[in-house]
Amino acid sequence: MDIISNFKKIKENVYNINQNAIVIAVSKTFSLDQVQPLINYGHLDYGENKVQEAKDKWSKIIIHNSKLRLHMIGKLQTNKVQDAVKLFNFIHSLDNEKLAFKLSIYEKQLSKKLKYFIQVNFDNDQRKSGISPDRIEQFINYCKLDCNLNIIGFMCIPPLGANPDGFFLRLKNLANEYHLTELSMGMSADYKNAIQLGSTFIRIGSSIFGNRS
Ligand SMILES: *Cc1c(COP(=O)(O)O)cnc(C)c1O
Numbered sequence: 001m002d003i004i005s006n007f008k009k010i011k012e013n014v015y016n017i018n019q020n021a022i023v024i025a026v027s028k029t030f031s032l033d034q035v036q037p038l039i040n041y042g043h044l045d046y047g048e049n050k051v052q053e054a055k056d057k058w059s060k061i062i063i064h065n066s067k068l069r070l071h072m073i074g075k076l077q078t079n080k081v082q083d084a085v086k087l088f089n090f091i092h093s094l095d096n097e098k099l100a101f102k103l104s105i106y107e108k109q110l111s112k113k114l115k116y117f118i119q120v121n122f123d124n125d126q127r128k129s130g131i132s133p134d135r136i137e138q139f140i141n142y143c144k145l146d147c148n149l150n151i152i153g154f155m156c157i158p159p160l161g162a163n164p165d166g167f168f169l170r171l172k173n174l175a176n177e178y179h180l181t182e183l184s185m186g187m188s189a190d191y192k193n194a195i196q197l198g199s200t201f202i203r204i205g206s207s208i209f210g211n212r213s
Helices: 003-017 032-041 051-058 078-087 097-110 133-146 165-177 191-196
Strands: 022-026 045-048 069-072 090-094 115-119 150-155 182-184 201-204
Touching: 003 022, 003 032, 003 191, 032 051, 045 051, 051 069, 051 078, 078 097, 090 097, 090 150, 090 201, 097 133, 115 133, 133 150, 133 165, 150 165, 165 182, 165 191, 182 201, 191 201
Parallel strands: 022 045, 022 201, 045 069, 069 090, 090 115, 115 150, 150 182
Antiparallel strands: none
């Protein structure tokens, strides 16, 4: 398994469609030793879905690699917000008022400004993360006006097994409606569709690092 050639192939596929799109190498469950070749190669963007794992893996190395950018792509619990604000540059999973409020408090306290994607849930499945489309307007206003968070775009995870294209299109339309330029959509299985439909941040794990155990 050659991580670098996997990565190069994906980057080439992505850049053929959108040269400015960012490939996030999703390193969750993989050790720093396993990720290190890609860091040495010069790749800067990495995704994690658990704060504690990310902290254990990355907190030392980012001190000496200030250009690295860490992306929180998983559910963020409010009791982990302080660590998250210290560690991450991007949060892709902003989806509730309490979380937004806490993020704003720690941004002030730590003098940091992160970049945020609001996670959208088109499913109407209450168990899933994300804001439903009919609550977006109210939520985005709260995040921007009350919490002063830098909202750069929307993120979605289409339901497993469904054709993702309709979801990607809806997310793109939503971003246009709210004049947001960034879209976090597309994973190993569907990133080509996502990039065709306007994604600017794709989140790739297994196609780079191999299957997670
Ligand atoms: C794990 C994960 C990914 C990467 O998935 P792959 O199929 O391995 O590319 C992308 N986005 C989120 C939110 C994830 O949790």
